[in-house]
Amino acid sequence: MLIALFFIYILAIVSGYVPLVIWHGMGDSCCNPLSIGRIIVDIKHMAPGIYVHSLQIGNDIVEDTENGFFMEVNKQIEIACNIIRNDTQLRNGYNAMGLSQGGQFLRAVAQRCPQPSMKILLSVGGQHQGVFGFPRCNADHSIFCELIRDSINLGVYSNFIQEHVVQAEYWHDSENEPLYIQKSNFLALINHERDVGNLQDKNNLQKLTLFILVMFTKDTMVEPKETEWFGFYAPGNTKKLIPLNESAIYLEDRLGLKEMNDAKKLRFIACPSDHLEFSNEWFMENLMPYINGTYQ
């Protein structure tokens, strides 16, 4: 056993691939063999010896899945930072790939926890300006979905819901922007809605070599899908969309995204499918080059 571990460790060193940290999406877990587990197998097959750490928040897979719905996000970020800091294989830096809400969670890790350093951040369907709508939810977890819908109806911005329902913490009510800005317990913090920006967060995010934003152009789960590219509805509106480069977060330079864009550190990738329903071929062609370091 020890010898096998040692062998894997040596292989990971000589393979030369930058280690990869993954954060799963809602309704999933670190290690589900039918979803993330399959992607990990494919990545390891294509990049032999690569070290992959799929984050598990909680003591087991069941807790990990539940925490994706019900554990205060700020606490989850802190746990993820500790796990990453504790993993000696990541001490020289790592790339990160967040699926769906894992995308904005890993951005928070990049902003709040600069050590060890995140190099490339791949946000695959992340909701960086939040969501406004709950049209479809993973059918396997319909009880959770109902609970969330009910609690959102009860008062998405009440302190209790903000601290206990993950999806409420990135709920962005564009019809009541001031309430969102005042009450959002996670998204408004990482997007610096209540202050003019935070130099530390900005510097930390700018340390990324690349920030890749994948949007699913046929997304029926995330409203609006443009949030996956940092777009969102105009304040007071539920139809008019404002792209990143015309949004307040960009123009007021609250996160340093303008500098990153000017430095060509932001890349916007469109995937022509529904939420997270990319094919293996699409993944290998479009995202794998960032993971194996052969991107142009």
Ligand SMILES: *[C@@H]1O[C@H](CO)[C@@H](O)[C@H](O)[C@H]1NC(C)=O
């Ligand atoms: C990290 O390591 C410290 C010291 O070994 C330990 O006390 C702590 O529980 C670990 N935390 C995580 C999140 O693994």
Ligand SMILES: *[C@@H]1O[C@H](CO)[C@@H](O)[C@H](O)[C@H]1NC(C)=O
């Ligand atoms: C924002 O970016 C889009 C796409 O790159 C571009 O067409 C548009 O002119 C930009 N808007 C501004 C205000 O720079």
Ligand SMILES: *[C@@H]1O[C@H](CO)[C@@H](O)[C@H](O)[C@H]1NC(C)=O
């Ligand atoms: C990196 O990934 C690309 C796309 O899947 C593949 O064509 C290439 O052979 C890979 N290179 C290495 C060194 O792993």
